[in-house]
Amino acid sequence: MTDSEALGWRSVADLVGDHPDAPVALIGAAVNERSLTPGRCDLGPKALRAVLPRFSTYDVETGLELATRVHDAGDIFVKALAPAEAFAPVRDAVKAQAGRALTVLAGGNNAITRPGVHGLGLERVGLLTLDAHFDLRDTDQGLTNGNPVRALLEDGLVGARISQLGLAPFANTRRAHETARAAGISVRTARECRERGLAAVVAEELERLSGLVDAIYVDFDIDVIDRSQWPASPGARPGGVGVHDFFEATRAVGAHAKVKAVDLTEYDPSLEVGDLGSLTAGRWFCELLAGFGER
Numbered sequence: 001m002t003d004s005e006a007l008g009w010r011s012v013a014d015l016v017g018d019h020p021d022a023p024v025a026l027i028g029a030a031v032n033e034r035s036l037t038p039g040r041c042d043l044g045p046k047a048l049r050a051v052l053p054r055f056s057t058y059d060v061e062t063g064l065e066l067a068t069r070v071h072d073a074g075d076i077f078v079k080a081l082a083p084a085e086a087f088a089p090v091r092d093a094v095k096a097q098a099g100r101a102l103t104v105l106a107g108g109n110n111a112i113t114r115p116g117v118h119g120l121g122l123e124r125v126g127l128l129t130l131d132a133h134f135d136l137r138d139t140d141q142g143l144t145n146g147n148p149v150r151a152l153l154e155d156g157l158v159g160a161r162i163s164q165l166g167l168a169p170f171a172n173t174r175r176a177h178e179t180a181r182a183a184g185i186s187v188r189t190a191r192e193c194r195e196r197g198l199a200a201v202v203a204e205e206l207e208r209l210s211g212l213v214d215a216i217y218v219d220f221d222i223d224v225i226d227r228s229q230w231p232a233s234p235g236a237r238p239g240g241v242g243v244h245d246f247f248e249a250t251r252a253v254g255a256h257a258k259v260k261a262v263d264l265t266e267y268d269p270s271l272e273v274g275d276l277g278s279l280t281a282g283r284w285f286c287e288l289l290a291g292f293g294e295r
Contacts, residue, residue, distance in 0.1 A: 009056060010056060010057050010058075011052060011053045011054070011055055011056060011057065012052045012053075012055040012056070012057055012066060012282070012285065012286055012289070013049075013052035013053040013055075014057070015057065015066060015067070015068065015069055015070050015289070016049070016052060016069075016070040016072050017069075017070075017071075017072055018071070018072065019069040019070065019071045019072075020071060021069075021071075022068070022069035022070055022071040022100070023068060023069070023100055023101040023102065023292075024068055024069070024070045024071070024100060024101065024102045024103075024104065024289070024292060025070065025071045025072075025073050025097040025100050025102070025103045025104065026070050026071070026072050026073060026104045026106065027073045027074070027075070027076060027093050027094070027097070027103065027104065027105050027106065028044075028045030028046070028049075028074065028075035028076065028106050028108075029045070029075070029076050029078060029086075029090050029093070029105045029106065029107050029108045029112045029116075029263070030042035030043070030044065030045050030075060030076075030078060030079045030107065030108045031078050031079070031081065031083060031086045031090070031107060031108040031109055031111050031112050031145075032079060032108065032109055033080065033081060033082045033083065033086075034082050034083055034111065034142065034143065034144045034145065035109045035144070035145050035234075036137075036144055036145060036146045037234035037235060038234075039234050039268040039270060039271065040268050040269060040270040041107060041108055041109045041265070041266060041267060041268050042079045042108065043268070043269040043270065044106055044107055044108055044264070044267040044268070044269060044281070045075055045106040045107070045108070046269075047267070047269040047277070047278045047281065048106050048264070048267075048278070048281045048282065048285065049072075049106075050278065051275070051278040051279060051281065051282040052282055052285065054279070054282065055282050055283070055285075055286050059286075059290060062290075064290055064293065066286065066289050066290060066293065067293065068289050068292055068293055070104075070289070071097075071100070073093070073096075073097065076089045076090060076093050077089070078090065078108075082142070082143070083111035083114075083142075083143035083144065083145070084142065084143050086111065086112070086115065087114065087115045087118075087143075088115070089115075090105070090112050090115035090116060090119070091115035091116070091118045091119045092119070093119070094115070094116050094118075094119025094120065094261055095119045095120075098119075098120075101260070101292070101295070102254070102259065102260060102261065102262070102292055103119075103260065103261040103262075104261075104262055104263075104264075104285070104288065105261065105262070105263035105264070106263070106264050107263055107264060107265040107266070107267070108263075108265060109145035109265055109266060110131075110135060110145040110146075110148055110219070110221050110265040110266055111143060111144065111145045111148060112263055112265060113127075113129075113135075113148040113149075113152075113217075113219045113263055113265065114143070114148040114151050114152055114155075116217060116219075116261055116263050117152055117157070117217045117261075118155070119261065120215045120217055120260055120261055121215070122152075122155060122156060122157055124213060124214040124215055125157070125161070125213055125214070125215050125216065125217055125260075126161040126162070126163070126209035126210075126212055126213035126215070126216045126217070127149070127152065127157065127161065127162045127163070127216075127217050127218075127219065128162075128163045128164075128165065128202070128205055128206065128209060128216060128217070128218045128219070128253075129149065129162075129163070129164045129165065129218075129219040129221060130165050130166050130198075130202075130218070130219065130220050130221060130224045130241075130246070130249065131164065131165075131166055131167070131219065131221035131223070131224050132166060132167065132168035132171050132190065132221070132223050132224050132235060132236070132237055132240055133146070133167070133168070133171055133172055133221070133223075133235060134149060134164060134167065134172050134176040134177070134179070134180055135147060135148050135149040135150065135221075136149050136150045136153075136176040136179050136180060137150060137176070138150065139151050139154060145265075145266070148219075149162065149164070149185075150179075153183055158184070159180070159182075159183030159184035159185045160184040160185075160186075160212065161209065161212050161213055162183070162185045162186070163185070163186040163188070163205035163208065163209060164180065164185055164186065164187050164188065165188045165193055165198070165201055165202065165205065165224075166188070166189075166190050166193050166198070166224035166240065166241050167187060167188070167189050167190060168189075168190045168224075168237050168239065168240060169189070169190070169191075169239070170237075171235075171237050186205060186208065188201050188205070190224075190239060190240055190241055193241050193245070194241060194242070194245070197245065197248075198241050198242075198245035198246065198248065198249040199245065199248040199249045199251075199252045201249075202249040202252050202253060203252050206252070206253070206256045206258070206259070209258075210256070210258045213258070214258070215258055215259075215260040215261075216256065216258045216259045216260065217259075217260065217261045217262070217263075218253050218259055218261075218262040218263075219262070219263050219265065220250070220253075220262060220263060220264045220265065220284065221235075221265050221266050222236075222246075222264060222265065222266055222267050222280070222281070222284070223235040223236040223237070223240070223266045224236075224240055224241055224246065225240050225241060225242070225243050225246050225280070226238060226239060226240035226241065226242060226243070227240065229242065229243040229276075229280075230243060230276070230277070230280060231271055231272075231273050231276065231277070232267055232268055232269065232271045232272055232273070232276065232277030232280075233266045233267060233268055233271070234266075234268060234271065235266060243280060246284070247283060247284065247287045248287075250284055250287040250288050250291065251287045251288070251290050251291035251294075252291060253288070253291060254287065254288040254289065254290065254291020254292040254293075254294075255291035255292065255294040255295060256291075256295075257295055262288065264281060264284060264285075267281050
């Protein structure tokens with residue numbers, strides 16, 4: 001029995017530990033080098049783990065009790081590595097968890113998405129991003145957190161197997177939008193996601209992708225959330241999706257049987273206002289497990 005359980009409070013942290021046979025794995029991947037906006041996204045994995053004792057396992061709205069064990073596979077030592085150098089360690093860490101139903105990568109900046117996708121096997125995977133940005137910047141000056149999707153296209157991931165949701169106005173270029181269209185990427189803007197409901201749009205894109213691939217990787221670039229509700233990312237903008245919609249969409253992702261890996265990226269604890277960042281990231285993790293429990 002853990003200390004929290006002895007006090008009558010069973011927390012989400014009590015589900016996370018050394019559980020080799022657990023269906024879900026958690027990996028810290030604190031890549032922070034070559035971020036287009038300097039920050040401390042490398043602090044994200046530690047902050048996420050630290051906040052989990054503050055969440056109970058019970059959802060009063062649905063009567064759901066979280067029970068899924070999560071194997072904490074620890075952190076990959078990539079903090080000081082550039083994205084190109086971190087590629088193999090991150091890819092191999094995801095690949096090592098292939099026997100589990102779901103692998104969760106806690107970043108770190110968005111550069112972890114490319115190796116995470118490769119960890120599932122490029123020939124069989126689809127990618128869904130919840131992100132204010134296309135991440136289609138050129139790669140001629142090297143890999144950054146601004147070009148993982150471009151790099152994946154160059155690696156051979158077919159554009160039709162990519163869905164990008166939550167794209168924000170005045171945060172992207174015409175060239176990036178045209179590149180996405182030419183590649184056959186499904187593009188859903190922040191306005192459409194707000195008006196139709198992010199969870200509904202996510203469900204449509206998961207269904208579309210599931211008809212094309214064996215496994216789906218979901219990138220939760222948390223700057224997709226409206227900045228007034230989420231200040232802890234340098235790239236978050238006013239007018240993003242609402243945090244309640246983000247949580248509902250996360251639960252839908254967790255419930256989908258073909259989602260085999262997800263990441264949480266661009267969380268910078270150094271930009272915290274109160275505990276808003278860590279509590280939002282922690283609730284995200286709870287919603288993911290709640291969805292997974294519905295599989």
